[in-house]
Amino acid sequence: MKVVISTKGDFKLAPEVIDKLLVMGYPTITEKEYIGNPDSFYTKELLENTIITDVNLENASSSIREEFPNGREIFAPVRNESLLIQAIESFGVKNAGLQGHCILKIIDIPDDVDFEVTNTDIFMSEMIIEKHRTWS
Numbered sequence: 001m002k003v004v005i006s007t008k009g010d011f012k013l014a015p016e017v018i019d020k021l022l023v024m025g026y027p028t029i030t031e032k033e034y035i036g037n038p039d040s041f042y043t044k045e046l047l048e049n050t051i052i053t054d055v056n057l058e059n060a061s062s063s064i065r066e067e068f069p070n071g072r073e074i075f076a077p078v079r080n081e082s083l084l085i086q087a088i089e090s091f092g093v094k095n096a097g098l099q100g101h102c103i104l105k106i107i108d109i110p111d112d113v114d115f116e117v118t119n120t121d122i123f124m125s126e127m128i129i130e131k132h133r134t135w136s
Contacts, residue, residue: 001109002079006125007129014095015072020087048078050076
């Protein structure tokens, strides 16, 4: 199975990749729907693998403008989701990350691996680890 990670910087997609995902039918939620939901700040599942759209940048701070280039951003993408992989591959991994912000890489792992993507301390990069059971 293919899994996408960032080898440098926070995981951020180029606006063109997000636009392609929108055309491909990727799930969306508008800023108004997100802000209007009282559970939005507490429910990761609400935004997981979803593109937030129609973010009003008119009076936004510079950090908000960086977070939502072109008024949209993908949150908590499932890193082996087929539409995500297809969109990234169509642009090429070198062009799919937000320029100057992250470098993406697609890694093949065995299909039966229960995995998670985790951050390393080196250059804000990510790695794939196999989930293990833990007792204490």
